[in-house]
Amino acid sequence: MPLVYLMRRESFCASHRLHTDLLSDDENRRLFGKCNSPNGHGHNYVLEVSLRGEPDLKTGLLMNLTELKHILQEVILSRVDHRHLNLDVAEFSKTNPTTENLAIVFWRMLEEKISKKLLYEVRVFETEKNSAYYRGE
Amino acid sequence: MPLVYLMRRESFCASHRLHTDLLSDDENRRLFGKCNSPNGHGHNYVLEVSLRGEPDLKTGLLMNLTELKHILQEVILSRVDHRHLNLDVAEFSKTNPTTENLAIVFWRMLEEKISKKLLYEVRVFETEKNSAYYRGE
Amino acid sequence: MPLVYLMRRESFCASHRLHTDLLSDDENRRLFGKCNSPNGHGHNYVLEVSLRGEPDLKTGLLMNLTELKHILQEVILSRVDHRHLNLDVAEFSKTNPTTENLAIVFWRMLEEKISKKLLYEVRVFETEKNSAYYRGE
Amino acid sequence: MPLVYLMRRESFCASHRLHTDLLSDDENRRLFGKCNSPNGHGHNYVLEVSLRGEPDLKTGLLMNLTELKHILQEVILSRVDHRHLNLDVAEFSKTNPTTENLAIVFWRMLEEKISKKLLYEVRVFETEKNSAYYRGE
Amino acid sequence: MPLVYLMRRESFCASHRLHTDLLSDDENRRLFGKCNSPNGHGHNYVLEVSLRGEPDLKTGLLMNLTELKHILQEVILSRVDHRHLNLDVAEFSKTNPTTENLAIVFWRMLEEKISKKLLYEVRVFETEKNSAYYRGE
């Protein structure tokens, strides 16, 4: 049976501020520059989730994209879209919302609904120029 | 002499919250939905500024794009990029930062540096799906 | 009061076939080439609807984009998305679904819900390379 | 010798209908929703084919992109562009044209012209949001 | 009869150098900066040509897009694609190939094949950020 990859792309709009309490205010400013601006700034984030497995012999589907869309909506988008990541999303109250951490945190959110065997990659674009991805390694 | 149009596209990342003190909290929530979320959310805004006029006979330039880039940087981007529009930008402390108002406010900011005769259109994309433009009418 | 333009972009997936009963089968083939293929082909169409008017003084909105989104969904998308334009949409049973005609027909569909004074432009992209727009002229 | 990857992107416009005779009409409707609409709907598909190997020492080419373009045109595009996949393409008369199956079927079409050692990945975007890829695993 | 607009997008790859013999070498360097680099640099230009008129009653076409495509190929693309604009294209031997001048020169090339009444706009993108358009005014 062939192994195939399936990817669904979504987007959400959120605020964030790069800042960690483990560094001084001065160190935060030096390290994160304008991304450390106190009231936060925001992005149209793009989220790409990829699965990997054998499609069903009858239907030709690895997973129904409507089902994947609903999982992404329920597990991630409903919690982060039109929110301030640092202030409104518990996972980022102590974890700096860098693009790297977003990819890792979203992977962990998805593991509750999608088996580790099926989940292949979670990719987050902060802008067209900056993105991070995580493959559970 | 031919009349030509010249457009420069820039982008910036900012937070905003749709909210006006002229309505009750309840009316704000009903009208703006998730865009009224208290801590704000954000976008990768795209800004497109168009000029209209006769290019210089010698150089073939309507305006040097490097000059236009610097004007946009100085007059608009340096004040809104990586900021919270409602909290950090004076023009939006009492004006609701809708896409419509961004286009109008940015036009007015530019009028200080670019003659009304030359300025043709200011367009703002909040997302790929939503945009507004103003032509000084 | 400033006059501002507001644009909403949507997309839909549909089949169509370029063919008119006013020409012979041979003329249709010569004129429309592979677009005349009998079983039809399809596109991810992009629809851009622009309004023009004065934004509300209190809210800063020309029209609530959520309302515009619902109108587009009800009047156009619910009737054409995931359909075969020639076979499933009454307006194209006798009208050739060229990009030009799509723009004109969608404008007329919208006039039932949006005042002529407010409606400014309906644009349809068949592909990234081909598009048509209509301004009610 | 360095191993390099080369990717060519093409696009084609086609109709399809998600439907399998292995399920009842009712099951098809429940499973595929509006994608099961009887007359089909369509997409501007994007096809990305990647090769992997050592570039020629003299020319610096892994494969001449003009040759790859011609292979894609001959083997895939000439058979699917501006067609109805279920009705006009033999490979999908009994195989449900899901994005997953398109990637697998296109890989098999290409194997007739490109050695398995060179072929690395076939990716198909149904829309910007949905895609599948196959690596011959 | 409704007036409709039809747009065709093409792209071409070319080198150019911003430089005019009407200024000294020093003035050229100051004015055009890195765009004055002696051996030239290049772009994936995007060309958008828009027509305006009444579509044919029978066919629903303003102009057959295949015909428009062939005109663009013959009149513009065959002369500028994969060329050095200053060195290989007569129109730019004495005219500085700014984006403004490209729009004006391409309009004049097209006037030989498309009636002034039908031609509405010629737009040239040098990059995603910089573009110019000309409407024959």
Place this chain on the structure above:
Amino acid sequence: MPLVYLMRRESFCASHRLHTDLLSDDENRRLFGKCNSPNGHGHNYVLEVSLRGEPDLKTGLLMNLTELKHILQEVILSRVDHRHLNLDVAEFSKTNPTTENLAIVFWRMLEEKISKKLLYEVRVFETEKNSAYYRGE
């Protein structure tokens, strides 16, 4: 500790000519077609550089994107942007500037500043349709 991938996208404008002295002029013309045009042509190249490693526990960064941006600017962009690759960049004086070779050469340029353990992939898009990537294999 999770292994995460970080990608930065940049672009640059350059001329090039596909040509190798190891073949005759005739062979060059046959092999490279219009890409062998004597005065060169140009592209808006897109460069994507990906790193792979464990993000810092405190800051959540794999590498500060501002630092990566500066490295790309210093090591690659300052040498190729607005240049003619064959004539202005030493690495391509004898190496044919195919997309494949660009990816390999840029990887080698980066190895001077970024540890081999961290560098994961260098990808170069010549156009939206053609790209090559190299992973140091």
